[in-house]
Amino acid sequence: MTATLTRPDRQQHWWPRYDAIVSTAGVRIVASADAAFARGDDDALRKAYDEHGRLIYTFCSRALGPERANDVTQEVFLSAWKARDRFDPARGNLAAWLTGIAKNRIIDAVRAEKRHSDRRAAESTNELPMESEAESLGDKMLVADALRTLPERARTILTLHYFEDLSHPQIAERTQIPLGTVKSDIRRGLDRIKQHLEADHV
Amino acid sequence: MSDDLHMSDSEARVDAILRSMSEPDLELDTPPDSVWAGIESSLKNDTTADESLAPVIDLSSRRRLPLLIGAVAAALVLVAGLAVVLISDDSTGPVEFASAELEFVPDDPAFVELGAGRTAEVTLIGIDNAESVRVDTADLPVAPEGNDLEIWLIGVTDGEIEIIQTLGLVENPSSPGTFAVPDDFDRSTYDAVAVDISIEPHDGDEAHSGMSLVRGVLDA
Numbered sequence: 001m002t003a004t005l006t007r008p009d010r011q012q013h014w015w016p017r018y019d020a021i022v023s024t025a026g027v028r029i030v031a032s033a034d035a036a037f038a039r040g041d042d043d044a045l046r047k048a049y050d051e052h053g054r055l056i057y058t059f060c061s062r063a064l065g066p067e068r069a070n071d072v073t074q075e076v077f078l079s080a081w082k083a084r085d086r087f088d089p090a091r092g093n094l095a096a097w098l099t100g101i102a103k104n105r106i107i108d109a110v111r112a113e114k115r116h117s118d119r120r121a122a123e124s125t126n127e128l129p130m131e132s133e134a135e136s137l138g139d140k141m142l143v144a145d146a147l148r149t150l151p152e153r154a155r156t157i158l159t160l161h162y163f164e165d166l167s168h169p170q171i172a173e174r175t176q177i178p179l180g181t182v183k184s185d186i187r188r189g190l191d192r193i194k195q196h197l198e199a200d201h202v
Numbered sequence: 203m204s205d206d207l208h209m210s211d212s213e214a215r216v217d218a219i220l221r222s223m224s225e226p227d228l229e230l231d232t233p234p235d236s237v238w239a240g241i242e243s244s245l246k247n248d249t250t251a252d253e254s255l256a257p258v259i260d261l262s263s264r265r266r267l268p269l270l271i272g273a274v275a276a277a278l279v280l281v282a283g284l285a286v287v288l289i290s291d292d293s294t295g296p297v298e299f300a301s302a303e304l305e306f307v308p309d310d311p312a313f314v315e316l317g318a319g320r321t322a323e324v325t326l327i328g329i330d331n332a333e334s335v336r337v338d339t340a341d342l343p344v345a346p347e348g349n350d351l352e353i354w355l356i357g358v359t360d361g362e363i364e365i366i367q368t369l370g371l372v373e374n375p376s377s378p379g380t381f382a383v384p385d386d387f388d389r390s391t392y393d394a395v396a397v398d399i400s401i402e403p404h405d406g407d408e409a410h411s412g413m414s415l416v417r418g419v420l421d422a
Contacts, residue, residue, distance in 0.1 A: 032377040045245070049238055057233035066231075073233055074240045081245070090334045090380040136222070143219050144228045162220040181406075188408075190213045197216070 034089040146196035154185040300326040304416035333383040339375040357392035
């Protein structure tokens with residue numbers, strides 16, 4: 001049945017239409033650790049904690065302060081583990097799923113505190129900025145997490161662009177990397193980060 | 203910065219988040235050891251309760267459609283296209299649409315030693331309304347040093363390759379992986395859909411290397 005495919009010559013430009021039609025959208029590599037977590041393998045929770053514990057703890061710590069971060073981090077991993085049959089690695093990665101759970105826990109914790117300290121109940125005007133703050137902090141945490149997983153060259157280029165405010169031509173000049181590569185690395189980098197953020201099932 | 207990149211909405215979202223960040227946002231704090239200790243001890247306390255609360259579904263044991271291979275498969279693709287429409291309303295769990303046994307592509311002598319007789323199994327599954335390809339690569343060799351194994355989806359019409367899209371890299375052949383089918387890949391528009399696993403050198407070129415290891419056509 002493979003006879004229906006024309007074997008290309010390796011020396012030729014392979015499948016010329018490729019560049020026009022190829023799409024990196026939808027590429028998702030399911031890490032085996034994510035699959036192991038969903039299956040509930042014996043040491044999968046420990047591995048997930050080793051892999052994502054710092055991410056979740058840092059998120060909680062920046063939102064709630066280091067003391068309460070300890071408890072909330074524990075709650076996030078315990079509740080994620082109990083609900084692992086709802087985690088589908090095909091639809092999002094574990095980091096994004098855990099970050100979504102952490103965001104909800106952080107919002108709960110802030111609300112609980114408000115109720116405690118202000119018995120007249122929290123005013124709704126105060127809740128909205130708090131939720132969007134947790135949301136945007138969570139987004140930043142995941143973007144930083146994705147950035148760490150990018151190949152060295154793309155990470156360097158994105159860092160120069162976004163944190164040192166260099167333009168594409170300036171980056172090309174500074175790094176001696178062709179301008180086209182700089183642009184495509186930024187584009188692919190954004191794509192990869194975007195996929196890292198997607199977690200449909202939170 | 204006035205660099206001209208035409209961005210999709212979701213890329214623009216990532217772009218906006220990055221612009222709102224500064225370097226300290228990249229740093230991570232390390233939790234004290236007591237955090238894991240707490241997780242471990244409460245886990246021990248409710249191990250029994252946990253087992254009854256969270257039954258784990260083993261996806262690999264879900265029903266498999268019988269393998270249909272050969273030229274008949276291509277002819278059935280049109281029928282499959284219709285079936286998808288009917289089945290995809292069912293959002294209760296993974297549905298298996300098609301499968302294929304990928305076989306060694308023997309026309310590249312360079313890989314006879316590496317790939318002869320090797321196979322991989324792929325299953326096209328749908329979860330809710332999204333399609334994914336589940337790939338079992340346990341029989342495949344690890345890519346030679348400096349190379350990756352990459353999975354491709356190929357749409358063929360009239361014996362010509364109409365489209366070839368990457369699904370991703372095989373991280374670890376010994377564990378099965380699941381790869382989302384790109385949203386814009388509409389398999390009903392092709393006579394046949396093949397899955398191909400290639401050897402990709404780390405050369406910065408994201409196009410197919412032309413060095414296929416195994417390939418097969420999805421049945422209906």
